[in-house]
Amino acid sequence: MTDRYASFVQTGAGRTLVKRLGLPDPPRLRRHTPGDPLVPGPVLLGSSSGGRLAEPVGKVLTAAGVELVDPAAATDAAARFAALVYDASGISDSTGLRQLYDFFHPQARALLPSGRVIVLGTPPAECGSPREATAQRALEGLTRSIGKEFGRGVTAQLVYVTKDADAGTPVSLESTLRFLLSGRSAYVSGQVIRVGAGTAAAPADWDRPLDGQVVLVTGAARGIGAALARVLARDGATVVALDIPAAGDELAAVANEIGGSAVQLDLTAPDAPTRLAQHLASRHGRVDVVVHNAGITRDKTLGRMDADRWDSVIDVNLSSQERINDVLLERDLIPAGGRIVSVSSIAGIAGNRGQTNYATSKAGVIGLVDSLAPVLRERGISLNAVAPGFIETRLTARIPLMIREAGRRMNSMAQGGLPLDVAETIGWLSWPASGAVSGNVVRVCGQSLLGA
Template identity: 90%
Template sequence: MTDRYASFVQSGAGRALVKRLGLPDPPRLRRHRPGDPLLPGPALLGAATGGRLAEPVGTLLAAAGIELRDPAAGTDATERFGALVYDATGITDSTGLRQLYDFFHPAARSVTPSGRVVVLGTPPAECDTPREATAQRALEGLTRSIGKEFGRGVTAQLVYVTADGDAGTNTSLEATLRFLLSGRSAYVSGQVIRIGAGTATAPADWDRPLAGQVVLVTGAARGIGAALARVLARDGAQVVALDIPAAGDALAGVANEIGGSAVQLDLTGPDAPTRLADHLAARQGRVDVVVHNAGITRDKTLGRMDADRWDQVIDVNLASQERINDELLARELIPAGGRIVSVSSIAGIAGNRGQTNYATSKAGVIGLVDSLAPALRGRGISVNAVAPGFIETRLTARIPLVIREAGRRMNSMAQGGLPVDVAETIGWLSWPASGAVSGNVVRVCGQSLLGA
């Protein structure tokens, strides 16, 4: 689906009109292309007094080929930065928050278009004192505001990193920074990501972080699911693409394109979990990553909705995920180091008129993450979700024009996202290196105003 307004804005006449009338100005986003550097310019790396992460992060970034600048050494006023990275773990009370201003104020106008801002903190629940927890919670307001202020495709994120870390924590911190600083995170902004302790394995090649992994993608025939299959295969995964029999031709096309395998199966069938588990056991022997992407909408206001519409959406979008997880986990087909990633929606966070069934199912997916993540931590299996906002698909193309335009513009990027944006985020959560990232719900919405 083409965003004609965004295309017009990129023209000379369009830019002049946008500036004159103060209209939304969708930037051209930097998206990942294999072989691209992580950043288009150097990173300015700063730290609060007593910060515990600046040194290891500096080592990680330098090893990733990023040029680093130290604000204490002074910088050229004309220099532009691909990223601002700040270690705020040393801030232990509200007076220390002034250090944020001292770092970001002089650098705020020096970030390149589609640059990145990442703030590192300590989870408030792990802080030693109420004052420290208060100061660390304040970081969320900073990063979300930066995401709305800086514009030009610049994203801003807060990453809480446990102080009780291990080698897995450091590996997952590197994986997270590689995702957030790169073009893979083009439509992710204003997010809070939590990294705990856990098992994580760095890849031999960061360009193929899923090499050797068997990944199941449901709803893979088209849209976000097809983009998922392509991105995961690009990153080295052996993809098992699943969809309903009615989508068999499209599914086969995707599987053939990526060199994966196709499974035609209705996930709501009473024997679907057993049939799927039998297939994976016989063909692959295991499944390292399960991506629950299959989903449907059956929209009506609650007072006009028949029971079938309610039941179908809950069954496909939520209950089928639970049944599949139960079967695969019971048969130990998801090994230690495995990943479960579910697709939720901002509708599950903010609600949506005419979608009580859909919003209920997608909020349930968040509940699934909240409950399963701690339960599976001991087995070394991570559980996360992504919550897409307005993504340009055949489904959003059917939305009435005025509502569609509002969905596109009501975010910090002033545009809709692409299926690849959701796929890249799920890809990162699927990496073996992301094992200490668990229990997160990451919005892929361009920092939408809905639910903010």
């Protein structure tokens, strides 16, 4: 689906009109292409007094070929940076927050278009005193505000790193830093990501971080699911693409395009989990990554909604995930080091008129992550979710024009995201190197104003 307004504002006449009338100004976003450098320029790396993360972060970025600049050496007022990275883990009370101002204030206009801001801290629950926890929680307000202030496609994220995450080992942080600094995270902003202890293995080639992995993608015939299959295959995975029999032709086309295999299966059938488990066991012996993407909408206001609409949405979007997880885990088909990624929605965070069934199911996915991730962590398996906002698909193309335009513009990027943006985020959470990332719900919404 084409965003004609976003295309128009890139023209000379469009630029003039935007400036005169103060209209939304969607920037061109930097997205990932294999072979791209991690960042298109130098990175300014700063640290609070007593910060524990700047040194391992510096090692990771230097090894990745990034040119690092120390704030003490950043004396050129004309200097421009691809990213500002700040270790705030040493801030132990509210008076120390002044260090954030001292670092970011001089550089507020120094970022290149589609630049990146990353602040690293300690989870408040792990802090040694109430004052330290207060200061660390304050970081969230900083990054969310920067994401809305800096514009021009700049993203801002807060990464909490637990004290048991073995920060001295670069791979504990590397996958998250690589994702957030790269074009893969173009439509992810204002997020809080937690990196903890977990099984993580760096790939031989960061352009193919899923080499040797068997990945199941449900709902793979079209839209986000098809984009997922393509991205995961591009990153080296053997993809098992699943969808309902009615979508068989489209599913086969996707599977053939990426060199994967197609499975036609209705996930609501009573024997679906068992049949799926048997297929994976016989063909592959395991499944390293399970991506629960299949989902439906059956919209009506609650007072006008029949029971079938309610039941079908809950069953497909939530209950089928639970049933599949139960069987695959019971049969040990997801090995230690495995990944489960579920697709939620900002509707599950903010709610949405006419979608009580859908919002309930997607909030349930978040509940699934909260409740099951700690259990799976003991088995060396990570569980995360993504929550897409307004994504340009055939479904959103059917939304009435004015509502569609509002959905596109009501975020820090002033535009809708692409299925690719959701796929890139799920890809990162699927990497073997991302084992230290679990229990997260990452919004892919351009920092939507809804539920913010």
